[in-house]
Structure formats: structure tokens, C-alpha cells
Amino acid sequence: MRLSPRWAPIMPAMLLALAVAACGAEPTVAAKDAATNAATNAPAGATEKKINTGPDQNRVRAKKVGAIAAQVPAPIAADGELAVGFSGQGAPPLGFLADDDTTYIGVETDIAQLVGDVLGLEVKPEITSWENLFVGAKSGKLEVVFNNVTVTEERKDVYDFATYRVDQLAWQVPKNSPIKAISKPADIAGLRVSVGSGTNQEKILLDWEKQNKDAGLKPAEIQYYTNYGDVLLALKSGRIQAYFGPNPSIAYNAAVSGDSRIAGTASGAGPDLQGLIAAMTKKDNGLVKPLNEALNTVIRNGKYKEVLDRWSLGNEAIPESQINPPGLPRQSS
Structure with a gap:
């Protein structure tokens, strides 16, 4: 869903503003000690789920697979660690600070842990800016990045990818909005909407x-805000009627706040391609194949599903990890 993300803090006392988005520059709010529902577009009958946002995560773990671990390039395996890049800004439930404001948690850290377990390597988190994730991966300082990064054709020139989630966008509206669904262009005709500037969703x-x-339909009025807190205030006040951004962050926020809902979802790659989120590593460094095999191992043994369900992101699961699949098209210059 993104070309580059960033966001800023905000929100009520019990919410901790953080931000990230692998697909777009959108902010997100994390809730402390909040009971959240999986996703506001969960199937009928879905029940509320308590999400652990404390520092003691008791993460889902996997077992080492010797045949896969043996494929890790020697320079990477030598120190027994896997340097994993995460953005310093956080977007729950993807990656964000726990209630102690120190421990980095989320679905991205959990999937990275599963991969590290299968490869027999200790995960060494490296927290940095979004831009430096790409710099670090290109230089090899970051051996892999798990940070909601969407596969694009341009990025494939420099990096290798092993997929692990679908890239999905969502339309967020106030809970009591008369808007029932947004699934096609005509649904936004004449509406006041917001989207992150410079993002794929834009x-x-x-x-x-x-x-x-x-x-010949009435144009929408598009408004831009610097951070997600302003978006939420605009939704609440009626200055905008809908916001288009990353599905995981919106679903989490809608569940935590209880004052908004998802009116529709769409592929982050547009109507002609299902976007995919992937682990990113330096091109041709030899790591992408063991990453791919590790991901397929935890997909098959159910550990992957446990992690996604834990963070209420089961609707973004993939049946199989792929190496360097078709990505978002190249940007015309």
C-alpha cells in the first residue's frame, strides 16, 4: 500500500500515537490496555478479542529446521543473529511500542521471530526510520526488513522479497455514517475524503x-492532513466523510476507538493486481530463499496463522510465500 510512510503522534489519553505504513504515508494510533476486535469488517458473529499490548508478549515460537538453516549464507549466519529492520514509528497492529513505551511489538516482530526460529538465528531488532530501512537493507547492515513493505517492480531492482501478507487498503468512516459501502469510484462522488499525500492509495x-x-459525476473533495490524529478529528467533526488508508491500522484504530468502522477494502496495488507485503533483503545476497522456505514452513505448520489471528489480521493471510512476485508497476517519470 505504499510508496513511503510516516505519521505523527496524537490521540486521547489512553491512546499512544505512533505511525508507519509500508504502503503509504499514514499515521496510526496505538491503544494501551485496550480490548480490540479483529477487524471492523470481521465476519458476522465475530467476538471481541483482547490484544496483549504489554511488554511480556509470550510470542508464538517455531522450531529450527536444520535443512533451511543450512541455506543461510555464512556471513549472515556467522554471528548467530538476524539483524531485522523495523521502523521507529509504529502502526498497530503491525509494529509499535508496548505499554512500557520501550518494547517494540506487533505482527511484524512476531513473524520475524518465527522466521528467526526456523533459521536458528536470534532476532536482533534494529529500529530506524522508514527511509533508513531501505538504506540499511541495500548496504547489508539490515539483513532483512519486516515492516509492511509492499513489493514493487522498482524495488525489485535493488532488493529481493519473500511475501507474507496481502497488501490491503480500507475506507474508514464514522460509526454512524450513512455511507454503507465504498467499493467503486461512483461511491465517493461528491464526498469529502482524505488520503495520505504521495501514497499509492492517493x-x-x-x-x-x-x-x-x-x-460526469460530481467530484470528491480531497483533503490532506499531516498526521492521523488530524484525520480522526476531521472524521469526528464531519470535515471529512471518509478516509482511505492501510487496512491493518484502520481496523485496529476502529476497534480500539469504537467510533468508526470500515466501509470497504481494496488491494493496495489497485484493481488489476493484488499487492503483497514481503520480507525485504539485499538483492542476490542469498538470503531470500531460506526466508521464503522459513515462511512457508510456518504457514504449513499453523504458527503463521496463530500470529495473524493473535493480532486480528487473519484476513490478510496468504496460502504460500512467493519470491519476487509481480509488484506494483513502475512509476512513469
Whole structure:
């Protein structure tokens, strides 16, 4: 869902503002000691789920697989550690600070842990900025990045990818909004909407706008905000009627706050391609194959599902990890 993310803090006392988005520059709010529902678009009958946001995570663990561990390139395996990059800004439930404001937790850290377990390596978290994740991976300082990074054709020139989630966007509306569903361009005609500037979701939204214009429909009024807290305030006050951003963050926030809901979802890659989130490593360093095999191991043995369900992201599961699949198209210069 992104071309580059960032966000800022905000929110009520019990919420800790953090941010990230692998697909787009959108902020997100983490809740402390909050009971959250999986996703606001969960199936009928879904029950509330208490999510552990404390520092003692009791993570789901996997067993080492010797045949896969043996494939890890010697320079990476030598110190017994796997240097994993995460963004210093956080987007729950992907990656964010626990209640102690120190421990980095989330679905990304849990999946990285599973992979480290299968490879027989101790996960060494490296917290940095979004931009430095790419710099670090390119230099080899970061041996792998688990940070909601979407596969793109341009990125594949420099990095190798092993997929582990679908890249999904969502439309967030106030809980009591008369908007029932947003699934096609005509659904936003005449609405006041917000999206992160410079993100892939903005590209999709602008394409919808063009389609509406060609169809003679009323244009939407697009508003941009620097951080997610301002987006939420705009939704609450009625300055905007809908927000288009990363599904995981919106689902988490909607569940925690209880005052908004998801009115629709879409592929982060647009209508013609299902976007995919992947572990990113330096191109041709020899690590992508063991990463891929480790991910497929935990997909098959159920540990992967345990992690996604733990963070209420089961609807973003993939049946199999792929190496360097088709990514978001190249940007025209």
C-alpha cells in the first residue's frame, strides 16, 4: 500500500500515537490496555478479542529446521543473529511500542521471530526510520526488513522479497455514517475524503476521481492532513466523510476507538493486481530463499496463522510465500 510512510503522534489519553505504513504515508494510533476486535469488517458473529499490548508478549515460537538453516549464507549466519529492520514509528497492529513505551511489538516482530526460529538465528531488532530501512537493507547492515513493505517492480531492482501478507487498503468512516459501502469510484462522488499525500492509495483515489469526471459525476473533495490524529478529528467533526488508508491500522484504530468502522477494502496495488507485503533483503545476497522456505514452513505448520489471528489480521493471510512476485508497476517519470 505504499510508496513511503510516516505519521505523527496524537490521540486521547489512553491512546499512544505512533505511525508507519509500508504502503503509504499514514499515521496510526496505538491503544494501551485496550480490548480490540479483529477487524471492523470481521465476519458476522465475530467476538471481541483482547490484544496483549504489554511488554511480556509470550510470542508464538517455531522450531529450527536444520535443512533451511543450512541455506543461510555464512556471513549472515556467522554471528548467530538476524539483524531485522523495523521502523521507529509504529502502526498497530503491525509494529509499535508496548505499554512500557520501550518494547517494540506487533505482527511484524512476531513473524520475524518465527522466521528467526526456523533459521536458528536470534532476532536482533534494529529500529530506524522508514527511509533508513531501505538504506540499511541495500548496504547489508539490515539483513532483512519486516515492516509492511509492499513489493514493487522498482524495488525489485535493488532488493529481493519473500511475501507474507496481502497488501490491503480500507475506507474508514464514522460509526454512524450513512455511507454503507465504498467499493467503486461512483461511491465517493461528491464526498469529502482524505488520503495520505504521495501514497499509492492517493494514486488509486485520483484514478477514481478521473473515472468519475469522465462519467460526469460530481467530484470528491480531497483533503490532506499531516498526521492521523488530524484525520480522526476531521472524521469526528464531519470535515471529512471518509478516509482511505492501510487496512491493518484502520481496523485496529476502529476497534480500539469504537467510533468508526470500515466501509470497504481494496488491494493496495489497485484493481488489476493484488499487492503483497514481503520480507525485504539485499538483492542476490542469498538470503531470500531460506526466508521464503522459513515462511512457508510456518504457514504449513499453523504458527503463521496463530500470529495473524493473535493480532486480528487473519484476513490478510496468504496460502504460500512467493519470491519476487509481480509488484506494483513502475512509476512513469
